[in-house]
Amino acid sequence: xxxxxxxxxxxxxxxxxxxxxxxxxxxxxxxxxxxxxxxxxxxxxxxxxxxxxxxxxxxxxxxxxxxxxxxxxxxxxxxxxxxxxxxxxxxxxxxxxxxxxxxxxxxxxxxxxxxxxxxxxxxxxxxxxxxxxxxxxxxxxxxxxxxxxxxxxxxxxxxxxxxxxxxxxxxxxxxxxxxxxxxxxxxxxxxxxxxxxxxxxxxxxxxxxxxxxxxxxxxxxxxxxxxxxxxxxxxxxxxxxxxxxxxxxxxxxxxxxxxxxxxxxxxxxxxxxxxxxxxxxxxxxxxxxxxxxxxxxxxxxxxxxxxx
Numbered sequence: 236x237x238x239x240x241x242x243x244x245x246x247x248x249x250x251x252x253x254x255x256x257x258x259x260x261x262x263x264x265x266x267x268x269x270x271x272x273x274x275x276x277x278x279x280x281x282x283x284x285x286x287x288x289x290x291x292x293x294x295x296x297x298x299x300x301x302x303x304x305x306x307x308x309x310x311x312x313x314x315x316x317x318x319x320x321x322x323x324x325x326x327x328x329x330x331x332x333x334x335x336x337x338x339x340x341x342x343x344x345x346x347x348x349x350x351x352x353x354x355x356x357x358x359x360x361x362x363x364x365x366x367x368x369x370x371x372x373x374x375x376x377x378x379x380x381x382x383x384x385x386x387x388x389x390x391x392x393x394x395x396x397x398x399x400x401x402x403x404x405x406x407x408x409x410x411x412x413x414x415x416x417x418x419x420x421x422x423x424x425x426x427x428x429x430x431x432x433x434x435x436x437x438x439x440x441x442x443x444x445x446x447x448x449x450x451x452x453x454x455x456x457x458x459x460x461x462x463x464x465x466x467x468x469x470x471x472x473x474x475x476x477x478x479x480x481x482x483x484x485x486x487x488x489x490x491x492x493x494x495x496x497x498x499x500x501x502x503x504x505x506x507x508x509x510x511x512x513x514x515x516x517x518x519x520x521x522x523x524x525x526x527x528x529x530x531x532x533x534x535x536x537x538x539x540x541x542x543x
Contacts, residue, residue, distance in 0.1 A: 248500035249507075249539030252287040258297035261286070265294070265310075266302055274313040276529040283325050284536035287500060291326055317488045318530040324496040325533075333358065334369045336493060337378065346385045348454040349490070353476065355397050356461035357469055363398065390455040397462070428466035470505035471513065473498055477506070478514050481525040491526075491534070499537045507542050517542040 264282055268275040283291060298306040307326050314322055324332060333354050340350035358366065370378040379398050383391055432443045439446065447459045464472040473494050480487040480494070498506055510518040519541035522534050 247502045247504045248498070249503040249537060250284060250287060250499040252290055253285055256286070256290050256293075258290070258293040259301065261290075261294045262297040262301050262306070265298065265306065269309055269313045276314070276318070277532070279310070279314075279322065280318075280529055280533040280536065283322060284499075284533055288325070288329060292328060295326065316530070317492065318528065318533065320488075321492050321496065321530060321533055324492055329497065330362070330365045330369050331373075332497060333362070333366050334373055337366070337370065338374060341381050341385050348386065348390070348457065350493070351382065351386070351394060352454070352458045352461045353490075353493070355394060356458065356465045357472060367398070386454070388455070389451075390453070390458055393455065393458055393462075425466045428463070432463070432466070468509065470502045471509040473502070473506045474510035474513055474518070477510065477518060478521070481521050486525050488530075491522075495534055495537045499539075503537070503539060507538065507540070511542040519543075 261282060264278060268278040268282075286294065295306045298304065298309075307323060310322055310326065311319060327335065336350055337354060340347035354366075355363070367378050370376065379395055382394050382398065386394060435441070435443050435446075443463050444460060447456060447463065451459060461472065464475070476490060477494055480490040494506075495503075507518050510521075514521075519535060519538050520543065522538055523531065526534055
């Protein structure tokens with residue numbers, strides 16, 4: 236049953252494993268695309284967006300065997316800019332991608348709290364366990380300590396509780412001396428939180444989101460809202476994240492890349508449906524209008540279709 240369930244879940248992605256997959260053939264196609272003068276970007280992006288992440292890892296191995304070179308290094312050497320960032324992201328195993336994103340968010344100039352919020356609020360307890368373990372293995376550091384050292388106040392406390400709760404998958408009960416918002420949201424299972432929100436609405440006459448906006452600000456507000464939104468619906472949370480990454484002047488390319496890559500095999504179809512329901516346009520049309528070149532081509536393939 237679990238297997239069937241995970242297959243059903245997996246099928247909400249736009250990127251699916253290729254059925255007639257041959258890692259050697261694919262490696263040869265990629266090698267040809269980069270060999271000699273000029274690079275055939277179309278061949279690269281069309282192939283990689285039509286393979287699952289697991290298949291891309293097999294291609295990496297086949298490439299090394301056939302040509303004695305590292306595929307990702309070769310891609311980096313041939314491509315540039317945000318298109319390169321996108322292709323490298325596609326080539327990175329999901330947990331490793333989250334780990335790298337978190338590390339860069341913590342260790343870059345100024346903490347990129349948006350990335351911490353997005354990853355910790357939206358990933359499952361099992362994924363967080365794997366992230367914590369992989370982070371330690373990769374950097375010999377404790378993710379919790381790194382976040383604590385790099386953030387402050389209530390925001391830090393909630394992030395750390397989120398990490399702990401997700402890590403222990405809710406076995407541990409926290410004392411009520413913590414700020415209640417923080418405790419309730421940290422101790423979360425989506426089902427339990429939805430009940431809490433409904434009860435809160437009946438008691439106070441306000442949606443939880445409204446109260447958070449009234450009572451908090453800055454990065455704590457962003458984090459609390461993200462946790463509430465993810466408890467209500469992860470795809471809707473990502474639809475909104477994508478919308479605001481592109482809305483207005485300038486595009487937050489990193490967020491666009493991170494979400495399109497990390498959700499492409501999980502729930503992109505649901506994100507598209509929610510996007511269409513929540514905003515006046517389709518995700519496809521917004522990406523099309525907001526990006527250009529090979530970057531746009533690859534993103535549209537990950538989006539997988541228009542919901543006009």
